[in-house]
Amino acid sequence: MASSLLTRQLTYTLQKNLKLSLPRGRYISQTATKNDVDFEYDGPSMKTEVPGPRSRNTGAVTFFCNYEESRGNYLVDVDGNRMLDLYCQISSIPIGYNHPALIKVLHDPTNVSTFVNRPALGVLPPENFPEKLTESLLSITPEGMNQVQTMACGSCSNENAFKTIFIWYRKKERGQVEITKEEQETCMINQSPGCPDYTIMSFMGGFHGRTMGCLAATHSKAIHKLDIPSLDWPIAPFPQLKYPLEDFIKENKLEEARCLEEVEDLIVKYRKKGKTVAGIVVEPIQSEGGDNHASDDFFRELREVVRKHGCAFLVDEVQTGGGCTGKFWAHEHWGLKDPGDIVSFSKKLQTGGYFYKDEFRPDAPYRIFNTWLGDPAKNLLLAEVINVINTEKLLDNVSRAGKVLLDGLLDLQTRYPHLVSRARGRGTFCSFDAPDDDKRNRMILKARNKGVVLGGCGEKSIRFRPALVFKEHHAHLFLNIFNDILADFK
Numbered sequence: 001m002a003s004s005l006l007t008r009q010l011t012y013t014l015q016k017n018l019k020l021s022l023p024r025g026r027y028i029s030q031t032a033t034k035n036d037v038d039f040e041y042d043g044p045s046m047k048t049e050v051p052g053p054r055s056r057n058t059g060a061v062t063f064f065c066n067y068e069e070s071r072g073n074y075l076v077d078v079d080g081n082r083m084l085d086l087y088c089q090i091s092s093i094p095i096g097y098n099h100p101a102l103i104k105v106l107h108d109p110t111n112v113s114t115f116v117n118r119p120a121l122g123v124l125p126p127e128n129f130p131e132k133l134t135e136s137l138l139s140i141t142p143e144g145m146n147q148v149q150t151m152a153c154g155s156c157s158n159e160n161a162f163k164t165i166f167i168w169y170r171k172k173e174r175g176q177v178e179i180t181k182e183e184q185e186t187c188m189i190n191q192s193p194g195c196p197d198y199t200i201m202s203f204m205g206g207f208h209g210r211t212m213g214c215l216a217a218t219h220s221k222a223i224h225k226l227d228i229p230s231l232d233w234p235i236a237p238f239p240q241l242k243y244p245l246e247d248f249i250k251e252n253k254l255e256e257a258r259c260l261e262e263v264e265d266l267i268v269k270y271r272k273k274g275k276t277v278a279g280i281v282v283e284p285i286q287s288e289g290g291d292n293h294a295s296d297d298f299f300r301e302l303r304e305v306v307r308k309h310g311c312a313f314l315v316d317e318v319q320t321g322g323g324c325t326g327k328f329w330a331h332e333h334w335g336l337k338d339p340g341d342i343v344s345f346s347k348k349l350q351t352g353g354y355f356y357k358d359e360f361r362p363d364a365p366y367r368i369f370n371t372w373l374g375d376p377a378k379n380l381l382l383a384e385v386i387n388v389i390n391t392e393k394l395l396d397n398v399s400r401a402g403k404v405l406l407d408g409l410l411d412l413q414t415r416y417p418h419l420v421s422r423a424r425g426r427g428t429f430c431s432f433d434a435p436d437d438d439k440r441n442r443m444i445l446k447a448r449n450k451g452v453v454l455g456g457c458g459e460k461s462i463r464f465r466p467a468l469v470f471k472e473h474h475a476h477l478f479l480n481i482f483n484d485i486l487a488d489f490k
């Protein structure tokens with residue numbers, strides 16, 4: 001199957017599909033022409049409503065996909081509908097569907113054993129794993145961090161990053177003293193001092209995953225949390241910025257100062273009640289919670305506050321990492337030499353995990369451990385993804401395409417102020433607000449039936465999470481289609 005796909009991809013330029021039906025009412029993109037389509041389709045092609053007859057379903061499944069036929073920015077469904085995918089598997093496809101470079105990795109005979117034999121990585125890693133890590137994760141280490149721990153998904157990365165913080169904090173408090181018998185015994189019955197009453201501070205609107213610890217730090221939607229017991233961990237307000245930013249400079253500064261003050265107050269308040277804040281977790285852009293941005297100054301000051309109080313700073317880049325903001329890590333926009341103590345990742349990086357500073361390395365094996373601890377096969381793919389990002393200069397591409405997308409959204413906001421507001425973004429990590437939840441969901445449905453897959457987030461936002469191979473012409477194509485939808489929207 002894989003080889004037929006590869007053959008087809010290599011010959012694809014000869015059989016470009018020209019079924020694109022041009023949307024009417026074009027205003028933005030007279031320039032919506034492709035100029036660099038390699039193996040991709042020319043545009044969407046819709047045969048049925050989506051979900052179509054072969055996809056009808058219930059629950060969370062949106063539609064069934066034909067991944068063999070999907071390529072580049074285009075996702076094909078089981079009914080043969082081909083859609084421009086601006087959501088990309090919840091922001092987790094780095095360089096488009098079936099990228100030929102990744103298919104080649106699969107065809108390389110020296111990689112076969114890595115794909116076939118998934119090891120218990122923490123105890124029996126393959127011989128070439130350190131070398132492969134150097135080509136992949138260790139080539140993208142955030143400023144100040146030398147260590148990396150791989151994991152399987154975003155939640156398990158954050159969950160273990162929290163544990164790493166607690167172990168570090170306890171070691172700091174305990175000093176050179178030996179671990180006591182009492183600690184050993186009390187930890188077995190979930191009591192202090194063996195299980196200290198440490199906390200992780202998070203922000204209202206944040207999302208860090210769905211496992212028990214992560215869920216205690218997640219505050220985006222009630223449906224994630226309902227009926228699950230949780231922990232009394234402090235929750236700070238995240239700035240609610242007013243848009244357009246240039247009209248609300250003073251108000252937004254005050255709002256950010258208010259939130260920073262609350263962070264400090266909460267650290268003091270929780271320490272007073274014996275619940276030490278060992279660490280603070282934050283997303284550079286709150287994603288699931290509604291694409292909430294704060295200024296670079298806010299994060300720089302937050303970093304200072306966290307350092308001042310001796311807490312660890314965990315930057316959750318599960319959704320923002322991997323290049324979609326125009327820099328490999330979104331925290332690079334803050335321009336700090338010491339942006340954090342731990343940076344967690346997953347999604348576009350194919351493997352989960354976290355980078356951390358030397359001092360956070362646990363002092364004994366098995367303190368951070370599970371059976372798989374990631375997957376060396378994903379690491380092989382990641383090495384190639386990074387290679388493609390560099391050779392195809394995809395971060396520059398993201399900045400260019402993102403500018404077209406955001407300028408277009410700002411333009412739509414001027415044309416349809418009753419439907420589009422608060423257009424915002426960095427790179428292609430863009431979003432806007434619909435008037436309400438119902439209209440937002442109907443916009444997503446209409447777009448899908450016109451051949452564009454979009455995602456929602458927060459109460460009423462639509463988010464853009466295309467792959468890094470999303471180019472200016474794709475942005476124009478989307479803007480034309482969406483303009484038509486808004487022109488007719490009831």
Ligand SMILES: Cc1ncc(COP(=O)(O)O)c(C=O)c1O
Binds near residue numbers: 154210288
């Ligand atoms: C910022 C952030 N952290 C953590 C997670 C959890 O990742 P996963 O769904 O892989 O467990 C997500 C998932 O959307 C996320 O956006």
